[in-house]
Amino acid sequence: MRPAKARVRKRIAGPQRAARTTKPQRSVPRAASGATSTRAKPLALGDLSQLLGYSIRRAQLWIFKEFSRQLAAFEISPAQFSVLCVIDANPGVNQLAVAQLLSIERAGLGRLVDHLEGRGLVRRSASAVNRRYYVLYLTDTGTALLGRLRPAAAASDKALAAKIGPRAYKELQRALSTFVGDA
Amino acid sequence: MRPAKARVRKRIAGPQRAARTTKPQRSVPRAASGATSTRAKPLALGDLSQLLGYSIRRAQLWIFKEFSRQLAAFEISPAQFSVLCVIDANPGVNQLAVAQLLSIERAGLGRLVDHLEGRGLVRRSASAVNRRYYVLYLTDTGTALLGRLRPAAAASDKALAAKIGPRAYKELQRALSTFVGDA
DNA sequence: TATTGTTATACTCTATAACTATA
DNA sequence: TATAGTTATAGAGTATAACAATA
Numbered sequence: 291m292r293p294a295k296a297r298v299r300k301r302i303a304g305p306q307r308a309a310r311t312t313k314p315q316r317s318v319p320r321a322a323s324g325a326t327s328t329r330a331k332p333l334a335l336g337d338l339s340q341l342l343g344y345s346i347r348r349a350q351l352w353i354f355k356e357f358s359r360q361l362a363a364f365e366i367s368p369a370q371f372s373v374l375c376v377i378d379a380n381p382g383v384n385q386l387a388v389a390q391l392l393s394i395e396r397a398g399l400g401r402l403v404d405h406l407e408g409r410g411l412v413r414r415s416a417s418a419v420n421r422r423y424y425v426l427y428l429t430d431t432g433t434a435l436l437g438r439l440r441p442a443a444a445a446s447d448k449a450l451a452a453k454i455g456p457r458a459y460k461e462l463q464r465a466l467s468t469f470v471g472d473a
Numbered sequence: 474m475r476p477a478k479a480r481v482r483k484r485i486a487g488p489q490r491a492a493r494t495t496k497p498q499r500s501v502p503r504a505a506s507g508a509t510s511t512r513a514k515p516l517a518l519g520d521l522s523q524l525l526g527y528s529i530r531r532a533q534l535w536i537f538k539e540f541s542r543q544l545a546a547f548e549i550s551p552a553q554f555s556v557l558c559v560i561d562a563n564p565g566v567n568q569l570a571v572a573q574l575l576s577i578e579r580a581g582l583g584r585l586v587d588h589l590e591g592r593g594l595v596r597r598s599a600s601a602v603n604r605r606y607y608v609l610y611l612t613d614t615g616t617a618l619l620g621r622l623r624p625a626a627a628a629s630d631k632a633l634a635a636k637i638g639p640r641a642y643k644e645l646q647r648a649l650s651t652f653v654g655d656a
Numbered sequence: 657t658a659t660t661g662t663t664a665t666a667c668t669c670t671a672t673a674a675c676t677a678t679a
Numbered sequence: 680t681a682t683a684g685t686t687a688t689a690g691a692g693t694a695t696a697a698c699a700a701t702a
Contacts, residue, residue, distance in 0.1 A: 333574045335653065336562030337623060338555055341630045342642060343536040345649035347551070350533040351576065352652050353526040368530070369692085372521055379519030386660060391516045393534065395694065400662060422660045422701045440520055447524045458648030459525060465641030466528035469535050470518065552669090569683060578671065583685060605678045605683045 353450055360446040364439060369394070371443060373402055374428065374436050377412060382425040384417065391471075411435055536633055543629040547622060552577070554626060556585055557611065557619050560595060565608040567600065574654075594618060 338344045357368050366374075369392075376388050389399040403426065406412040411432035417423035428436065451459040521527045540551050549557075552575075559571050572582040586609065589595040594615035600606035611619065634642040 333559070333566065333570055334562040335574070336558040337626065338558045339653060341626060342646050342649070343540060343551075343626075343630050343633055344555065345646065345653050346529060346533050346536055348576070348652040349649050350529050353529055357526060367691085368526075372527065375519040375521045376516070379517040383516065384660075387516055391518070393531070395692095396661070397663080397695085398693065420660085420702075424661075443520065443524060443526075447526050450526055453651060454648050458644070461641070461644045462648060463525050463528065465637050465645060466525070466532050468636060469531040470522060470528050550668090567683075578669090579684070580672085580686080581670065583683095603679075603683085607684075 352453075353446070356449050357443070357446045360442045360449075361439060364435065364442070366435075366439060369402060370406060371439055373399070373406065374411065374432060374439070377426045378428050378433070378436055381427050382415075384423040384425055388426065406432070535636075536629070539632050540626070540629045543625045543632075544622060547618065547625070549618075549622060553585060553589060554622055556582070556589065557594065557615060557622070560609045561611050561616065561619055564610050567606040567608055571609070589615070 335344075354368055357371075361371070372392055373388060373394075376391060377383060380387075385399055385403060386396055388394075389396040392399075394402070403412060403414070407414055410429055413427045413429050413432075414424045415427065417425045454462070518527075537551055540554075544554065555575055556571060556577075559574060560566060563570075568582055568586060569579055571577075572579040575582075577585070586595055586597070590597060593612055596610045596612050596615075597607045598610065600608045637645070
C-alpha cells in the first residue's frame with residue numbers, strides 16, 4: 291500500500307479512530323525520472339533565500355523559541371510579557387489603549403487580561419472618569435513577577451545578540467525601530 | 474452597570490446569547506490616583522522598546538501583512554508560497570525534506586500540500602526507489618502561478634526595503650542569514 | 657450615534673500522539 | 680525497530696460580528 295493517501299480531504303472532525311475502509315490506490319508513475327529523494331543533494335530554498343522577509347520570519351521563530359525557553363519556568367508567553375510591560379509602564383491604562391499600542395485585537399486582549407487577572411498578576415479597576423473604562427494595574431504579585439521576568443527577557447535578547455553579533459544587533463535595533471509603534 | 478465583567482471566565486462555549494443574569498459588581502476604588510485614561514499622555518512601551526526581539530516581531534507582522542496584501546489576488550499565504558518555492562527549486566523532493574527545510578511540522582505540511590494539490594498546483598507521485606515516499610512536483614499550473622507570484626513577492630520585499638532603507642536592507646540580509654537553514 | 661469591553665464564532669497554526677505502510 | 684505520511688485532537692492566536700453599557 292501507498293503512504294495512506296486521502297487527496298482533497300474535507301477537513302471534517304471524524305470519530306477518534308476512523309475506520310480505514312477504502313484503501314487509497316492510485317496509478318503509480320514509475321517513470322518519475324531521477325527522483326531519488328535519498329538524502330544526498332542538499333536542498334535549495336529557491337527564491338526564498340533572496341527575500342529578507344523570509345529571513346526575518348525565521349529569525350522571529352527562533353526568537354520566540356528562545357524566549358519561551360528562557361521564560362518556561364514562569365509560564366509567560368511573549369504576548370503576555372508585552373502586556374505586563376505596558377501596564378507596568380503605564381499604570382491605569384485602559385484595555386483598548388494597550389491593544390492599539392501592541393497591535394492586538396481588543397477581543398483577544400480581553401481574554402489575555404482575563405488570564406493575567408485570574409493568575410493574580412493584573413488588577414482591573416473601574417475608571418473614575420469614564421465608566422466604560424477599566425483601568426489596569428499590576429498587582430504586587432504582578433510587579434514581583436515582572437521583576438523576575440525582566441532579566442530572563444534580557445537574557446533571551448542577549449542570546450539573540452550572541453547569535454548575530456553585537457554590531458548587527460545595534461544595526462538592527464536602529465533599522466527596525468520604524469516598526470515599533472505603528473502597525 | 475459596569476462594562477460587562479466576567480472575571481476569571483471559564484472559557485466555556487456557552488449558548489449564543491448567554492443570559493446575563495448576575496450583574497457583576499465590584500468595589501470601585503475612587504482613590505485610583507491620577508488614572509485618567511483620557512488619551513492625552515503618550516503611552517510607553519516600557520522594557521519592550523529595548524528588546525530587539527520585540528522589534529523583529531513587529532517587523533515580521535508588518536511583512537506578513539504586506540505580503541498578504543501583495544498576493545491577495547492569488548490567495549496564497551506566506552507558508553504556501555514558501556512550499557511552492559522549495560518544490561520548484563527541488564523537483565521530486567519528498568514531504569519530510571520540505572518540512573525540515575522550512576521548519577514546519579510534517580503533519581501540518583501534509584495538510585498544506587493537500588490544499589495545494591487540491592488546487593492543482595502540486596503533483597504527488599510515488600517514489601520509484603522508496604515506496605514510503607511521495608515525490609513532489611509543481612504542475613504546469615503551479616509553475617505558471619509561481620511565475621506570477623515571484624514578482625509580487627519581490628514587490629513585497631521591495632516595500633520592506635523602502636520602509637527601512639536600502640542600506641539597512643543589505644545589513645539585515647547579512648545579519649539574519651544565520652537563521653535561514655537552521656531551526 | 658460612537659466607543660469600551662465582552663461574547664460567540666470561525667479559521668488558521670502549531671504540537672502531539674497514534675496509526676498504516678514500508679523499510 | 681525505524682521512517683514517511685496520515686489522522687485525530689487540543690491548544691493557541693487571529694479576525695469578525697454583535698451585543699450591553701456608557702458617553
